[in-house]
Amino acid sequence: MATQRVVVVGGGLAGLTAAYALTRAQPEADVVVLESSGRVGGNVRTLRRDGCTVELGPDAFLTRPGHAEALCESLGLGGSLRAPDEGASRVMVAHRRGMQPLPDGMALGMPRSVSQLARTRLLSPLGKARAAMDLVLPARDEPEATVGALVGARFGQEVKDHLVEPVVGGIYGGDIDELDAATIMPMFANVRGSLLRALASAPRPTGHSPMRAPHGGLDGVVHELARALGPDRVIREAPARRVARHDDGWSVHLDDGVRLDADELVLATPPGVTADLLEAESPELAELLRRFRLKPALTVVMAFERASLQLPRASGALIPRNAPAPLNALSAVTFVDRKWPARVADHLSVVRTAFRPAHALAWMGASDADVVRFAREALSTILPLPEARWSAVERFETGTPCPEVGHTRRATECRARAAAMGGLSIVGAAVDGPGIAGCVRGATAAAEAIATRISGIRG
Numbered sequence: 001m002a003t004q005r006v007v008v009v010g011g012g013l014a015g016l017t018a019a020y021a022l023t024r025a026q027p028e029a030d031v032v033v034l035e036s037s038g039r040v041g042g043n044v045r046t047l048r049r050d051g052c053t054v055e056l057g058p059d060a061f062l063t064r065p066g067h068a069e070a071l072c073e074s075l076g077l078g079g080s081l082r083a084p085d086e087g088a089s090r091v092m093v094a095h096r097r098g099m100q101p102l103p104d105g106m107a108l109g110m111p112r113s114v115s116q117l118a119r120t121r122l123l124s125p126l127g128k129a130r131a132a133m134d135l136v137l138p139a140r141d142e143p144e145a146t147v148g149a150l151v152g153a154r155f156g157q158e159v160k161d162h163l164v165e166p167v168v169g170g171i172y173g174g175d176i177d178e179l180d181a182a183t184i185m186p187m188f189a190n191v192r193g194s195l196l197r198a199l200a201s202a203p204r205p206t207g208h209s210p211m212r213a214p215h216g217g218l219d220g221v222v223h224e225l226a227r228a229l230g231p232d233r234v235i236r237e238a239p240a241r242r243v244a245r246h247d248d249g250w251s252v253h254l255d256d257g258v259r260l261d262a263d264e265l266v267l268a269t270p271p272g273v274t275a276d277l278l279e280a281e282s283p284e285l286a287e288l289l290r291r292f293r294l295k296p297a298l299t300v301v302m303a304f305e306r307a308s309l310q311l312p313r314a315s316g317a318l319i320p321r322n323a324p325a326p327l328n329a330l331s332a333v334t335f336v337d338r339k340w341p342a343r344v345a346d347h348l349s350v351v352r353t354a355f356r357p358a359h360a361l362a363w364m365g366a367s368d369a370d371v372v373r374f375a376r377e378a379l380s381t382i383l384p385l386p387e388a389r390w391s392a393v394e395r396f397e398t399g400t401p402c403p404e405v406g407h408t409r410r411a412t413e414c415r416a417r418a419a420a421m422g423g424l425s426i427v428g429a430a431v432d433g434p435g436i437a438g439c440v441r442g443a444t445a446a447a448e449a450i451a452t453r454i455s456g457i458r459g
Contacts, residue, residue, distance in 0.1 A: 003030050004454045007252050007262035009240045009277070011035025012042025014428045014439040015268030016225040016234075017071060021447035023229065024074070026454050032260070033229065034252065036239035040226050043399065044436075046217035047301060047392055051345030053217045054336055054352060056299050056394035060084065060211040060218075061436035068440045069212060075224040080216060083209045084315055088338035092317035093166050094327060094382050095122055099317050102163070105204060108185065109167035110151065110159070112199040120163075127158030132196075139192035144405050147184055148177035154195045166318035170332040172434060173295045173357050174402035175321075183403040215342065218436070243267075243277050249423055264423045264450050268443070270294055270398045271430045285417045291410060292430040295357035296364060297399030300375040302388040306337070306349045309386060315339040317382070321356065326378040329359035333379060348389065353379060357399070368393040401430045425450065 006022060008015045011033050019033045033040075043057040061068040072078050092099040100121045103111070111117045114135075117128045134154045142149065147168055152160045165176050172179055182189060191198045214220045226234050243265060244251045250265040267274045275289035316334040319327055333353040337344035344350050353375050355363060363371050372391040379385055411431040418424040425446040429435070432442025 003028060004263045004457065005030040005261065006264040006266065006450060007250070007260050008033045008266040008268055009252060010268030010428070011040035011234060011236070012268060012428070013044055013222060013436060014432070014443040015266065016040060016222065016229065017440050017443035018266050018268060018425070018427055018447045019229055019233065020225050021444045022450055025447060025451035029454060031233055033234045034238045034240055034254070035234065035236045038236050040234060040236065041219060041222035043396055044218050044222050045394060046219035048217070049392070050303065050348065050390065052303065052348060052350055053343040054301050054350055055218055056301065056392070057396065058218065058436055059334070060213040063210050063212050065441065067444050068437045071440050072214065072221060075221065075228065077214050077220060077224060080214045080220070081212045082215050082342070084211055084339045085341050086209065088313055088315045088335070089209060090314040092312055092314045093122055093162065094317055094319045094323050095162065097381060099312060099382055101314070102167070102318070106163065107199055107202070109164035110155070110195060110199060112204070113196070122162045123158050127156060130156035131159045134194050134196045137194070141192055143182070145181045146177050146405055147179045147181045150181045150185070150188070151176070161320055161322055166320045169321060170318045172402055173297060173331065173400035174404070178402070178404045180403045180405045180407040183407045240277060242280060245281050245421060264425070264453070266425045266427060266446060268427045270428070274426060282417065282421060285414065288410060288414055288417070293402045293404060294398040294430065295400050295402050296360045297357065297396040298355040298360035298363055298371065299352060299394045300372055301350060301352045301392045302372065302376060302385070303390050304349045304351070304386055304388055306347055309349045311335045311338055311349055313338065324381070326374065327381045329355060330375065330378055331356045351379070351385070360399070364395055364397070401434050403434070
């Protein structure tokens with residue numbers, strides 16, 4: 001029996017994980033990863049400067065359901081995993097030219113009890129009374145509601161604007177009036193009445209953070225994946241231009257005219273790129289893939305002398321979209337030396353801020369100096385900042401996947417159409433869920449399915 005070849009297009013976290021999981025399940029398989037650029041890791045990017053380690057993309061992963069943690073253990077990184085500092089677990093929300101704490105124990109910014117509503121200063125008395133009406137409002141049946149529509153209908157405008165929008169918008173980088181409630185809030189899939197009652201009966205957080213990251217930075221995961229695969233299996237600066245289906249498998253055509261044949265093909269590229277690759281083979285699947293949206297992202301890091309800056313005892317602050325200009329151009333700020341104290345030199349404080357997607361797009365072509373100047377001025381409306389000792393800017397043209405209404409249905413259909421073509425797998429944050437946990441889970445599942453098919457051929 002001939003050795004089965006698997007070609008993975010895309011050297012981001014999902015592509016590397018799929019290749020690594022497959023080599024462990026089927027060591028005899030011939031696996032190769034094609035990465036169009038000179039670096040692997042996709043949106044996982046870690047900055048090291050002046051004794052500080054700062055994530056420019058995602059800064060941690062969820063420990064549930066456990067795939068990302070298991071991957072780190074497999075790579076020998078389990079002992080280096082750390083949770084954010086518990087002493088700074090509080091999250092602030094920009095409010096009336098200042099900051100107020102987000103109430104503890106909320107679910108994506110939604111209250112679990114009336115008493116929780118009563119204590120927060122982020123809502124007016126009228127806003128609290130309106131939110132409590134969720135307990136008596138009649139049931140609604142909107143199977144494809146947006147997050148904004150669902151929360152606004154049950155809790156009212158203030159909860160939507162001051163609590164849920166900063167949290168959900170900060171995580172997903174999208175407009176909650178477009179984001180799919182079924183994808184982001186699956187705990188309400190069968191709830192038609194009170195969300196307060198549903199949340200009150202749901203399991204509560206344990207008090208320990210569900211987030212983890214390697215002490216040395218998330219790019220350590222990427223580097224260990226690439227090292228484990230070896231240089232012969234990870235080919236950089238090898239952009240794929242098209243793929244073609246044959247009776248006995250797939251072919252991948254590269255920029256330089258090289259053709260690679262494969263028994264199994266894994267596409268771990270952004271959905272628009274994946275659509276272009278598949279256009280000739282399946283226009284219907286390509287069209288479906290183009291309906292996924294990835295918003296641009298822009299991250300600014302500023303380091304200050306610690307003695308010159310007084311930060312709140314919190315991991316960071318969320319910024320509502322209705323905050324006054326220019327602050328509303330930003331979505332969140334992380335106090336890195338509060339959240340990850342061991343990663344920052346003792347004499348420094350490091351602040352990391354993220355732009356809202358529309359503003360990220362507008363500032364994408366500006367100079368680093370202008371971007372930093374604007375971010376500092378915007379943040380100074382809630383947090384007076386001195387001159388930075390140093391700064392850094394990172395641009396992500398394809399940043400955060402935005403699961404808009406119907407997202408779960410589209411993702412399921414994409415996977416089904418790919419499977420029907422035979423020997424094709426599509427992985428990545430757009431179809432498997434945002435964040436590192438989603439990428440690792442989806443890539444691992446795809447590798448397991450491929451390994452099973454290879455075993456069937458050999459058996």
